[in-house]
Amino acid sequence: xxxxxKNCLLIDDNYIDNFVxxxxxxxxxxxxxxTVVRSATEAINSLRDGxxxxxxxxxxxxMPLMSGFEFLEEFDKINIDKTxxxxxxxxxxxDPVDMRKSTDNKYITQFIHKPLTVKALxxxxx
Numbered sequence: 001x002x003x004x005x006k007n008c009l010l011i012d013d014n015y016i017d018n019f020v021x022x023x024x025x026x027x028x029x030x031x032x033x034x035t036v037v038r039s040a041t042e043a044i045n046s047l048r049d050g051x052x053x054x055x056x057x058x059x060x061x062x063m064p065l066m067s068g069f070e071f072l073e074e075f076d077k078i079n080i081d082k083t084x085x086x087x088x089x090x091x092x093x094x095d096p097v098d099m100r101k102s103t104d105n106k107y108i109t110q111f112i113h114k115p116l117t118v119k120a121l122x123x124x125x126x
Contacts, residue, residue, distance in 0.1 A: 004125035005031040005086075009054035011043045011071065012036075012090070013063040021058065021090070021116050028121045031056065039063065040071035048078045055084055056124075058116070061091040061098050072105055088112050088124065 008031035012018050018036050025034050035052050037043045040063055046052045061068040068089060075082070089102040092114040102111045112120055 002125075003029050003032055005054075005056040006033070007031060007052065007054045007056075008034045009043060009046075009052050009057045010034060010036045011040055011057065011063075011068075012060040013038050014060070017060070017114060021114075024116050024118060024121060028118055030121055030125075040066035040068065040074070043071065044074045044078065047075070047080055050080075053080075055086065057085060057087045058090045058112075059087055061089060061093050061102070069101060069105075072107055075107060082107070090114055090116060 008025060010018060010021055010025070012021070015038070018038070022034055022036060025031060035046075035054070037046060059068045059071060066074070068091070086109045087107045089108050089111045091098060091111070093099075099111050102108045110124070
């Protein structure tokens with residue numbers, strides 16, 4: 001599979017989930033670079049400061065301090081070009097409220113259930 005994206009940002013507080021997701025992303029040649037952060041706050045700061053410039057973000061819903069939805073509120077406020085950033089909500093949550101909130105959010109491209117699979121990944125390439 002050809003590389004789909006240049007820069008991928010993975011935001012998840014769970015070390016094991018990050019390890020598994022990163023391996024799947026690397027194995028699928030999904031992005032040239034994969035940056036992993038373990039908090040939404042760190043992600044917002046990295047985006048605001050221009051440290052990371054992703055064209056795709058995988059975002060966990062349930063994280064301590066700042067949830068995925070709180071991240072989206074802060075993401076809306078930061079002054080960066082968001083037009084070409086695709087955000088996939090990646091979660092183990094089966095809560096229909098989480099799913100609805102993500103599909104109603106203008107930044108979320110798709111809600112994906114963990115764990116990410118190679119098959120799901122192939123469907124995400126533009």
